[in-house]
Amino acid sequence: MSETRQAEETKIFKLILNPMAGRCEHENVIAISDDMEKLKSFYIGEFSEKPYQHEVNDRIWNKVFKKGSILEWYNDKRGNYYATGPFEEEWVNTESIESLKDRIYFVE
Numbered sequence: 001m002s003e004t005r006q007a008e009e010t011k012i013f014k015l016i017l018n019p020m021a022g023r024c025e026h027e028n029v030i031a032i033s034d035d036m037e038k039l040k041s042f043y044i045g046e047f048s049e050k051p052y053q054h055e056v057n058d059r060i061w062n063k064v065f066k067k068g069s070i071l072e073w074y075n076d077k078r079g080n081y082y083a084t085g086p087f088e089e090e091w092v093n094t095e096s097i098e099s100l101k102d103r104i105y106f107v108e
Contacts, residue, residue: 007093009091009093009094010092012034012092013039013087014032015032016028018075019073020074021073030074030104033108047065048063051063064076070105
């Protein structure tokens with residue numbers, strides 16, 4: 001037996017980056033928003049004034065995001081290799097937005 005239901009959906013935008021430590025080929029959703037321009041502004045605002053090096057346990061890390069920011073330990077995805085950049089969009093069930101906000105940083 002099947003049942004047809006209608007669900008309200010909302011378009012969200014995701015900031016997806018790969019971590020510097022661990023498996024760098026993995027990508028993580030770092031932040032979401034219902035406004036792409038606000039998410040882009042957040043992303044650009046997290047860059048440090050200039051790239052810097054950070055030594056941890058005799059290892060040098062080259063970083064581009066502000067020290068202490070939620071993006072500090074992620075790689076920059078700007079550039080030609082990533083045609084879409086670090087952003088994706090997705091339609092999600094509107095009722096699930098609040099639970100997403102509990103798990104993922106939400107840019108308002």
